[in-house]
Amino acid sequence: MATESEIIRALFASHRERGDLFFAHVKTGASWVRKGHLHILDGLGVKVSWSNLAFHGYEIKISRSDFKRDNKYQNYLPYCTAFSFVCPDKMIKKDEIPDNVGLIYYRADCSLRTARKAKETQPDTELFNSMLRYLVYYRTGSNRQQIEAAKRQVERERSLRSKAEGDADYLRKTLYSLQDEYYSLKHGKEA
Numbered sequence: 190m191a192t193e194s195e196i197i198r199a200l201f202a203s204h205r206e207r208g209d210l211f212f213a214h215v216k217t218g219a220s221w222v223r224k225g226h227l228h229i230l231d232g233l234g235v236k237v238s239w240s241n242l243a244f245h246g247y248e249i250k251i252s253r254s255d256f257k258r259d260n261k262y263q264n265y266l267p268y269c270t271a272f273s274f275v276c277p278d279k280m281i282k283k284d285e286i287p288d289n290v291g292l293i294y295y296r297a298d299c300s301l302r303t304a305r306k307a308k309e310t311q312p313d314t315e316l317f318n319s320m321l322r323y324l325v326y327y328r329t330g331s332n333r334q335q336i337e338a339a340k341r342q343v344e345r346e347r348s349l350r351s352k353a354e355g356d357a358d359y360l361r362k363t364l365y366s367l368q369d370e371y372y373s374l375k376h377g378k379e380a
Contacts (some may be wrong), residue, residue: 190251190277191251191277191295192251193231193249193251193310195238195299196249196251196275196295197213197231197232197338198299199295199299199300199301200232200234200247200275200301201213202310203234203236203301204234205337205341207236208237208341208342208345209234209235209236209237210234210235210237211232211233211234211235212232212235212324212328213231214229214230214231214232215229215230215232215233215246215323215324215328215379216228216229216319216320216323216327217229217230217265217268217316217319217320217323218234218316218319218322218323219318219322219323219330220321225369228261228264228265228268228347228376230246230247230248230265230268230269231247231248231249231275232246232247232249232275233246233247233324237342242270243270243271244268244269244270244271244312244317245269245270245271245272245273246265246266246269246270246271246272246274247271247272247273247274247293248265248273248275249264249273249274249275249276250274250275250276250280251276252280253280253281256274256276256280256281256285262274262290265289266310267312267313267316267317268312268313268316268317268320269310269312270309270311270312271291271307271308271310272289272290272291272294272307272310273290273291273292273293273303273307274286274291275293275294275295275301276293276294276295277294277295278294278295278296278302279294280294283304283305284320286305288308289304289307289310290305290306290307290308291305291306291307291308292304292305298299299370319326322356359363
């Protein structure tokens with residue numbers, strides 16, 4: 190049976206691979222907030238992008254009984270641009286959750302598989318800002334994760350640029366070769 194920490198490691202690895210940030214056990218505001226108004230997301234993936242705001246919240250369920258008795262996930266929706274349940278493979282069925290909520294399976298090989306993609310939503314600005322302040326004030330003491338995410342983004346962009354340059358060089362050489370063949374055929378026939 191999978192543990193929450195194993196699933197968190199898999200989510201962290203998945204976000205790191207994409208150049209995103211990932212935070213485990215994210216509070217939605219200050220600890221002194223009145224009881225019932227402070228929530229803790231099991232995980233939060235943050236896409237490193239200025240143009241495409243993406244804060245993907247996660248609720249991890251490792252048993253059917255926990256899933257059946259707990260519906261606090263609805264409290265997390267105003268803090269995210271997308272939200273998904275993550276559970277052991279096929280423990281939760283797609284028809285057991287709302288259509289706007291995603292479903293990700295943690296498989297025996299420690300990989301993740303998206304069974305249903307979460308629909309993008311618009312977070313509540315005031316609540317969202319409260320969570321962002323928590324992240325800035327209490328979770329960014331070390332810039333290591335942000336620096337690593339930025340490095341991976343730069344490496345990915347360099348790789349894409351290098352591939353594009355290689356493709357352009359190949360096409361240029363192919364075009365020149367075809368032009369040479371055409372010229373040879375055209376002038377060979379006239380001679």
